[in-house]
Amino acid sequence: MNKVSVFRKEHFNAAHRLHNESLSADENARLFGRCNYPNYHGHNYDLIVQVTGEIDPVTGYVMDLKVLSDLISEQVLERFDHKNLNLDTEEFRNLNPTAENIAVVIYNRLRPFIDHTKELKIRLYETERNFVEYPG
Numbered sequence: 001m002n003k004v005s006v007f008r009k010e011h012f013n014a015a016h017r018l019h020n021e022s023l024s025a026d027e028n029a030r031l032f033g034r035c036n037y038p039n040y041h042g043h044n045y046d047l048i049v050q051v052t053g054e055i056d057p058v059t060g061y062v063m064d065l066k067v068l069s070d071l072i073s074e075q076v077l078e079r080f081d082h083k084n085l086n087l088d089t090e091e092f093r094n095l096n097p098t099a100e101n102i103a104v105v106i107y108n109r110l111r112p113f114i115d116h117t118k119e120l121k122i123r124l125y126e127t128e129r130n131f132v133e134y135p136g
Contacts, residue, residue, distance in 0.1 A: 001054040006061075008049045008068045012081035015042040016097040019086075040084060045102075046125035047076065049110065053118035063118060075109040099126040103134040111136065 017040045018032040028036045035041065049072055051063045083089055085097040091105045103124045114120050125131040 003052055004055055004062050005050050005052040006063055006065060006068070008065055008072060010047045010049070010072050010077060012045050012047065012077050013042060014045060014080050014083050014085050015040040016085040016092070017041070018096055018098060020096060040086070043126050047072070047106065048123040050121040050123065051114060051118050052121070053115070063114070071110060071113050075113070076106050079109070099124055099130065099132045103132045107134050107136055
């Protein structure tokens with residue numbers, strides 16, 4: 001069978017502060033720079049969720065994109081959009097909310113709801129020029 005990838009692009013806004021409690025204030029400032037400012041800063045994140053698999057012979061879909069959109073809305077957007085990731089979410093209470101960690105958290109939130117025979121990949125743009133990709 002042919003494998004095809006389908007993509008869903010979403011957008012959310014969130015604030016965060018990159019900070020490691022085990023480091024001194026000077027070490028955090030040196031390591032994270034402006035991203036360590038104590039009053040946080042925000043990003044307009046672009047999220048691309050990729051699902052790859054065989055085309056279902058009945059539906060013609062790899063995955064119904066409306067279902068994927070609803071899943072992203074429930075598992076990601078409702079949880080992270082317009083939130084302070086450090087303060088408002090359990091996932092980042094003890095996990096530094098770097099783009100890398102955010103991508104892994106999003107993957108882990110979505111993976112249980114997507115058919116295990118399908119591949120899942122997360123691409124997260126923190127800025128227009130800075131992005132990460134997590135293939136699981």
